[in-house]
């Protein structure tokens with residue numbers, strides 16, 4: 001039988017059509033679909049990836065918001081990012097529909113790094129729900145004000161003379177970090193986020209062999225390292241308990257079976273859950289406290305205004321306590337203003353938006369710049385009409401009156417928000433009651449150093465770059481109170497080491 005014969009012109013035509021089809025497909029990769037909100041012009045294949053700056057992305061997000069409107073989109077390869085730079089959009093999508101917008105974007109590298117065991121990065125699975133429930137019950141205002149109040153106040157007695165403490169360790173594991181190089185103080189430094197291949201956005205990168213993609217190996221090592229650290233933390237708790245030393249903290253309550261678990265945790269899930277909450281607490285709280293220090297030192301009028309209030313309520317004889325929250329409203333304004341002017345991270349969600357796999361992003365810095373007049377000016381007075389705590393505003397349907405978005409939104413809102421609020425308030429209140437904060441003076445020239453409130457580190461959590469301050473007690477009386485307060489709690493603090 002004779003074979004079917006295609007003239008070479010037909011073969012060429014097919015190849016040309018196929019080639020054109022592939023080129024067209026390739027050119028459309030990274031292209032913004034018509035139904036998406038507007039955004040910066042895309043480049044074939046890359047989309048907007050090449051326009052994402054390595055530094056100060058938060059400022060670029062604001063610039064794009066000014067240019068393309070409150071809701072805009074970015075294309076990163078085949079991935080879509082919808083940026084919600086608008087109170088109403090955040091409320092309608094993230095608060096009201098939080099059941100469908102409580103997921104995290106799929107990210108293979110994050111999955112490998114965290115082994116799907118870190119509460120902050122888990123998809124909205126039954127494991128996340130079980131972990132979230134335990135964390136929110138144990139970090140609820142009542143639990144904190146009943147169980148944690150004494151140790152937190154005591155830590156702040158020490159902090160006045162020694163600004164080096166990380167009180168979260170006590171609440172999680174029942175151990176405190178008496179010095180910076182102590183095991184409990186160094187945990188976070190082992191978890192530096194690395195750079196890695198954006199596989200979800202550019203799926204072809206998946207086929208790069210592991211040996212040419214060091215980030216893949218790094219992700220596996222990151223999981224192994226952090227799991228080892230959190231397992232050591234748990235073993236230290238277990239060892240202390242074997243010696244009959246049980247303490248009031250989440251790890252002990254879980255190990256004693258006092259906390260109801262909706263989903264049983266494996267050994268590593270248990271350890272990485274506690275580690276994940278600790279991680280959520282440590283860098284954020286540190287960054288917030290450094291921002292408070294930096295901005296107060298830069299703005300003496302704010303110190304003076306707060307100190308008038310503190311002197312009226314506490315005099316020089318005693319330091320303020322959390323019980324005086326309502327009598328010292330200006331401290332709350334300072335905490336809010338610091339979180340507004342320098343939010344430390346932006347916020348990611350995944351959900352059912354069209355297109356289905358789009359990620360949603362709240363550009364917190366840009367949003368804060370949009371919603372307040374004169375946003376670059378540090379002015380706690382703008383919060384005088386917001387006397388309540390952040391969660392009251394975040395949970396209110398009156399979204400136009402929300403104070404700030406630094407704790408996120410919807411079901412994923414920071415689970416440590418109540419502890420974070422208490423920690424920052426205690427820090428600001430005691431610091432201002434006790435000390436005068438100033439820039440340092442150059443011994444040779446006699447000139448005051450300039451505190452740079454723009455100098456922040458890049459990374460997952462933004463923090464003020466190192467700065468130095470002159471911290472002097474406001475009076476001899478206050479210095480005496482600091483000393484005697486610390487003496488009174490010293491033995492109590494030792495029982496947590």
Ligand code: HEM
Pocket residue numbers: 119120121132135139168276277278280281282284285288344345346347348406407408409410411412413414415416417419420424
């Ligand atoms: C000033 C201090 C803090 C700030 C600004 C802050 C901010 C945030 C933000 C923006 C998120 C993501 C929220 C979202 O996706 O909508 C978050 C999540 C989280 N935070 Fe905080 N945080 C702080 C302190 C704390 C503390 C003290 C703890 C624990 C004791 C904590 C534990 C967590 C955890 C576990 C998550 C993940 C929650 C989840 O995905 O379900 N944070 N935090």
